Amino acid sequence: MTEGGNALKAGFISLGCAKNLVDTEVMLGLLARRRIEITDDPGEADIIIVNTCSFIDAAKEESIATILQAADYKRNGNCRALIVAGCLGQRYRQELLDELPEVDAIVGTGAWDRINEAIDAALAGRRTVIAGDSEAIYDHDMPRLVTTPPYSSYVKIAEGCSNCCSYCVIPLVRGKFRSRPIESVVSEVERLVAGGAKEISLIAQDTTSYGRDLYGTPRLADLLRALVKVEGLVWLRLLYCYPRYFSDELIGLIAAEPKICKYVDLPLQHAHDDILAAMNRRDSRADSERLLAKIRAAIPGVAIRTTFIVGFPGETDEHFAALRDFVASQRFDHVGVFAYSQEDDTVAGRRADQVAEDVKQERYHALMALQAKISEEIGAAHVGRELTVLVEGVEEDGVARGRSYREAPDVDGRVYVENAAAGPGEFVRARVVQGFAYDLLAERIEEEKK
């Protein structure tokens, strides 16, 4: 698309989670399809799109700060259209446009496929909000410009969530749970693998609910069976699983299929039944303990990631002590901890018994410190172990940086490999020589080309 014979240029800033990143990549594809040039230099961009997050307060603040920074380019750059997409846009719509005169258009989470319409309106000087109920989900026919390294891609298998945890705004900003057809996901994975992807991370708000809406029954295991047949795919990784729907069939398949990473991402959020009930979570502590024991028994060497919220309204010292005890006894490989964020349009956000900020921070640091010690011990216990490492880059000192099956992209630690003699996208075999809280140091033992 040109103006006065010059190609229009667009810059993108993608905030938040991997699911939002996939939306960014689809919007990039839609712009590229009409020959809008994508630039990394916001200073030369005619159009700047900020794909926002509004999950918790900190994410909202970061989104607003990023929008205001981008607005500077309307004064000191070429920017003539500043567009806000994603969850913050969906959640606050007209209110956001009214409060931020610098912004020319808002595109909601269900309207990413109308991004070009928003660009046309903004360039024509019409400030607009394009945000309906979030019902859309992309499919394999959509143009998508993958921004992650070619050897590793995310694939969104479903959108939205119907679990309605009492603290969470996602059902509000992303709508009801809706799966993509198995054929659509398989086609996309085939295309990505043909383009060089060796690792595919399957994502959704709740991957384990896959198919329940579309097929009337969970079909994640069937989807995985179809995907492991894709020639050239090396690692298939599952992220964002919901404990209630983590079936024995799924456990068996992960254990049996060499291509499926022995990695389980299972946000549990808490471990005291009073708090779990108040969060509207469907699993008790005992349910989680049973599930974790089953997973560990069936999948030797499995790496387990989880997340917890501290400072949920009404959380007492006794509730928090139960959570600490659970973390100490379960010894997870990776743990993310969030201090509860009071979201005004949620059930929990309207509770009167909010926990004081300093107490939240105290509990946050206490749980992080406990987990750091556990991670260090787990790291040390890996010394001598052999791992296959996907190289992601090489440090200045020549040491390769990568991940094994135990580390997901962007959220977990790294495996550093000495004498790797390999570049990004290559797999090497390595033996761990030192373990740290979050990373491992290894030395290459033999090349495993795949």
Ligand code: SF4
């Ligand atoms: S399962 Fe996750 S995305 Fe869904 S409502 Fe609960 S916390 Fe939010």
